[in-house]
Amino acid sequence: MRIVSLAGGIGGARFLRGLKSAAPDAKITVIGNTGDDITLFGLRVSPDLDTVMYTLGGGIDEEQGWGRAKESHVVKEELAAYGMQPQWFGLGDRDFATHIVRTQMLGAGFPLSQVTEALCTRWQPGVRLIPMSDDRTETHVVVSDSQGRRAIHFQEWWVRLRASLPAEEIVLVGADDARPAPGVVEAIQEADVVILPPSNPVVSIGTILQVKGIREALTAKTVVGVSPIIGGAPVRGMADACLTAIGVETSAQAVLEHYGADLIDGWLVAEEDAGVALDGVRVVARPLLMSDPEATAAIARAALDLAGELT
Amino acid sequence: MRIVSLAGGIGGARFLRGLKSAAPDAKITVIGNTGDDITLFGLRVSPDLDTVMYTLGGGIDEEQGWGRAKESHVVKEELAAYGMQPQWFGLGDRDFATHIVRTQMLGAGFPLSQVTEALCTRWQPGVRLIPMSDDRTETHVVVSDSQGRRAIHFQEWWVRLRASLPAEEIVLVGADDARPAPGVVEAIQEADVVILPPSNPVVSIGTILQVKGIREALTAKTVVGVSPIIGGAPVRGMADACLTAIGVETSAQAVLEHYGADLIDGWLVAEEDAGVALDGVRVVARPLLMSDPEATAAIARAALDLAGELT
Numbered sequence: 001m002r003i004v005s006l007a008g009g010i011g012g013a014r015f016l017r018g019l020k021s022a023a024p025d026a027k028i029t030v031i032g033n034t035g036d037d038i039t040l041f042g043l044r045v046s047p048d049l050d051t052v053m054y055t056l057g058g059g060i061d062e063e064q065g066w067g068r069a070k071e072s073h074v075v076k077e078e079l080a081a082y083g084m085q086p087q088w089f090g091l092g093d094r095d096f097a098t099h100i101v102r103t104q105m106l107g108a109g110f111p112l113s114q115v116t117e118a119l120c121t122r123w124q125p126g127v128r129l130i131p132m133s134d135d136r137t138e139t140h141v142v143v144s145d146s147q148g149r150r151a152i153h154f155q156e157w158w159v160r161l162r163a164s165l166p167a168e169e170i171v172l173v174g175a176d177d178a179r180p181a182p183g184v185v186e187a188i189q190e191a192d193v194v195i196l197p198p199s200n201p202v203v204s205i206g207t208i209l210q211v212k213g214i215r216e217a218l219t220a221k222t223v224v225g226v227s228p229i230i231g232g233a234p235v236r237g238m239a240d241a242c243l244t245a246i247g248v249e250t251s252a253q254a255v256l257e258h259y260g261a262d263l264i265d266g267w268l269v270a271e272e273d274a275g276v277a278l279d280g281v282r283v284v285a286r287p288l289l290m291s292d293p294e295a296t297a298a299i300a301r302a303a304l305d306l307a308g309e310l311t
Numbered sequence: 312m313r314i315v316s317l318a319g320g321i322g323g324a325r326f327l328r329g330l331k332s333a334a335p336d337a338k339i340t341v342i343g344n345t346g347d348d349i350t351l352f353g354l355r356v357s358p359d360l361d362t363v364m365y366t367l368g369g370g371i372d373e374e375q376g377w378g379r380a381k382e383s384h385v386v387k388e389e390l391a392a393y394g395m396q397p398q399w400f401g402l403g404d405r406d407f408a409t410h411i412v413r414t415q416m417l418g419a420g421f422p423l424s425q426v427t428e429a430l431c432t433r434w435q436p437g438v439r440l441i442p443m444s445d446d447r448t449e450t451h452v453v454v455s456d457s458q459g460r461r462a463i464h465f466q467e468w469w470v471r472l473r474a475s476l477p478a479e480e481i482v483l484v485g486a487d488d489a490r491p492a493p494g495v496v497e498a499i500q501e502a503d504v505v506i507l508p509p510s511n512p513v514v515s516i517g518t519i520l521q522v523k524g525i526r527e528a529l530t531a532k533t534v535v536g537v538s539p540i541i542g543g544a545p546v547r548g549m550a551d552a553c554l555t556a557i558g559v560e561t562s563a564q565a566v567l568e569h570y571g572a573d574l575i576d577g578w579l580v581a582e583e584d585a586g587v588a589l590d591g592v593r594v595v596a597r598p599l600l601m602s603d604p605e606a607t608a609a610i611a612r613a614a615l616d617l618a619g620e621l622t
Contacts, residue, residue: 042415074383078408082433084415093404097389104353104395122393 001026003304004191004221006132008033008204009048010065011236011290013055015197015226018296020056020126022304028127029187031214033199034112035132035139035172035207038155040089041079043099044106047155048204049116049131050098057123059094068094088160113181132208134181137174139203141167141245154203163238167245170202175210180217188217193307195300196225196264198235198288201255202242215263224266224307225259226299227252230288231272252276256283266306268299282310312337314615315502315532317443319344319515320359321376322547322601324366326508326537329607331367331437333615339438340498342525344510345423346443346450346483346518349466351400352390354410355417358466359515360427360442361409368434370405379405399471424492443519445492448485450514452478452556465514474549478556481513486521491528499528504618506611507536507575509546509599512566513553526574535577535618536570537610538563541599542583563587567594577617579610593621 003026007016016030033048047066054060054068061067071092080087091099098119105115111134120129139154143165151171157163172178188194199205209215228235229252240250248258252273256264261280269276274285284306290296314337318327327341344359358377365371365379372378382403391398402410409430416426422445431440450465454476462482468474483489499505510516520526539546540563551561559569563584567575572591580587585596595617601607 041411042418043411072383072385072404074404075386075408075411078405079411082408082412082430084412093383093385094389096407097386097393100352100354100386100390101393101395107353119393 001193002191003028004031004187004194005029006031006033006194006196006199006205006208007048007052008197008199009036009051011228012048012197012199012204013052013060014065014290014296015199015300016052016127017055017293018290018298018300019195019197021293021297022300029183029191030127030129031184031187031208032116032129032131033204033207035137035203036154037136037138038089038153040086040091040099041084043096043103045091045099046102046112046116046131049129050095052129053116053120053123053125056125056127057120059123067092071095086156086160089155090159111181113183128183128187130183130187131181132184132214133178133211135174135178137172137178137207137211139207140171140173142169142171144168158238163241167241170242170245172207172210178211180211180213185213185217188214188221191221193304193311194218194221194223195303195307196223196259198226198228198290200237200239200242201228201248201258202239202246206246209263219262222265222307222311223263224268224303224310225256225264226303227255227267227269227273227276227288229255229273230270235288235290253278256281265310266303268303268306282306312504313502314339314504314506315342315498316340316506316508317342317344317510317516317519318359318363318508319510320347320362322539323359323508323510323515324363324371325376325601325607326510326611327363327438328366328604329601329609329611330506330508332604332608333611340494340502341438341440342495342498342519343427343440343442344515344518346448346514347465348447348449349400349464351397351402351410352395354407354414356402356410357413357423357427357442360440361406363440364427364431364434364436367436367438368431370434378403382406397467397471400466401470422492424494439494439498441494441498442492443495443522443525444489446485446489448483448489448518448522450518451482451484453480453482455479469549474552478552481553481556483518483521489522491522491524496524496528499525499532502532504615504622505529505532505534506614506618507534507570509537509539509601511548511550511553512539512559512569513550513557520574530573533576533618533622534574535579535614535621536567536575537614538566538578538580538584538587538599540566540584541581546599546601564589567592576621577614579614579617593617
């Protein structure tokens with residue numbers, strides 16, 4: 001079986017671990033969000049790709065959900081001693097090495113997809129991980145405060161401000177010119193089923209869907225989504241702050257409608273959201289809390305079962 | 312008193328610490344060798360500038376003589392886990408931060424002299440440290456082995472091969488186009504005395520002297536050199552391997568003749584080299600082993616005394 005999954009960071013990565021466990025013989029291709037990517041200290045950081053890679057490759061800080069296990073922070077402290085900004089982004093020493101390799105390879109002319117493949121030869125995540133695009137895109141967030149109305153990088157809004165300022169707009173800079181990375185559309189076309197994990201529907205899945213050609217390719221396939229909202233609250237993270245910014249209610253129903261019946265064929269919701277319905281979409285209610293690897297695998301299995309019913 | 316000193320790495324840096332101690336009220340400008348500079352993992356490394364900066368700023372690994380005290384090596388180990396080369400150059404985590412700052416500033420368009428000044432605002436080395444040139448120069452060494460005759464970067468010859476292959480030629484790539492960094496010639500012109508520490512006469516002092524305009528400026532001044540050779544052996548390092556490459560005997564006499572009486576006015580030699588002589592040069596014999604900070608300060612004081620006799 002060939003499975004394609006789109007993925008953001010922590011939630012997506014944990015779901016993918018469940019998916020691997022639920023379908024150990026499947027060939028899984030993961031299309032990763034790169035809208036969160038940022039250049040820090042001259043180094044290119046791809047937080048979501050790395051979270052997927054580290055999580056599936058056994059290198060993740062399990063408690064934190066991002067960054068490397070057994071991490072130290074000497075480089076970051078030294079950069080701070082030089083007065084370097086920003087100091088609000090958590091880069092550990094082990095993680096720095098990844099960004100150094102990425103930056104060196106990008107500088108040598110390799111596209112991000114080939115860089116990611118090279119990094120994955122070390123991590124052996126057990127899936128094929130492809131960035132959504134080799135073209136540079138960055139999610140920027142429009143906020144207003146005493147300094148006026150301005151666009152800041154998504155990471156500044158998310159990590160530094162903890163989404164404390166309302167997002168007035170969320171814009172994927174570069175979206176108009178971004179093409180899917182090599183292999184992305186082909187993987188979708190060859191897929192038996194596409195699974196959307198409970199990643200952020202705006203700044204993770206929504207970002208990937210903005211890359212021209214990806215949504216179009218997906219509408220031709222059987223797509224099963226796992227609701228990122230349980231009983232009016234995000235599974236994890238601050239998806240509500242993002243949904244509010246684009247005028248979508250924080251509910252399993254509203255997110256389904258936002259994705260649309262042209263995209264979604266099956267929608268997995270939590271048991272408390274059993275009433276969710278949309279014409280042309282088969283909705284199934286199951287326990288959706290990714291409380292541990294077994295529960296997560298069960299959710300992935302339910303998504304695959306739903307896909308099986310639909311095909 | 313205004314003192315200018317040229318300097319390579321470990322030996323030069325230790326001598327400079329002695330010079331500061333011997334002339335606490337002097338305004339010391341250090342012209343640093345950048346021929347050893349190398350790009351590793353996409354990061355620009357200036358080993359000699361950093362050794363001077365860390366040594367005078369209290370951050371050096373005293374035992375090793377280079378790199379940072381209390382250093383860890385997580386980034387290097389991680390890079391190796393990615394299969395990155397080279398693995399023979401010792402970069403610690405604290406040191407990496409310096410190279411990240413330097414590379415980011417160079418990438419933003421700042422010349423190396425301004426980058427060095429910025430780094431020194433943290434380290435407060437107590438001297439003005441200027442790279443010999445903002446232009447890129449690199450010392451390459453021509454060697455022959457089973458792979459044939461080829462030029463390799465100085466660091467590969469020095470650090471990886473430990474100078475085990477004879478140097479057939481030592482070439483400063485970029486020397487023809489390199490101009491002295493801003494402030495270098497001015498500092499020499501304004502100096503009351505110029506001191507050459509016992510740094511490597513070929514790949515440290517010799518490299519600096521190859522930058523057009525520096526040697527010319529120096530010949531107009533009172534220059535006192537401290538012999539890097541004691542009784543036929545280098546004070547430290549592998550200066551003999553470099554001297555052999557350029558056809559100069561490893562002796563205090565030969566190095567003095569190589570520098571020339573047009574450059575050198577006073578020459579400090581070890582007591583066992585008391586017979587050294589050259590027309591137009593005043594030679595003084597003193598204990599020259601930099602065995603501890605006090606002994607080193609005494610050598611610097613002897614150099615300053617000799618300069619005083621000459622002016």
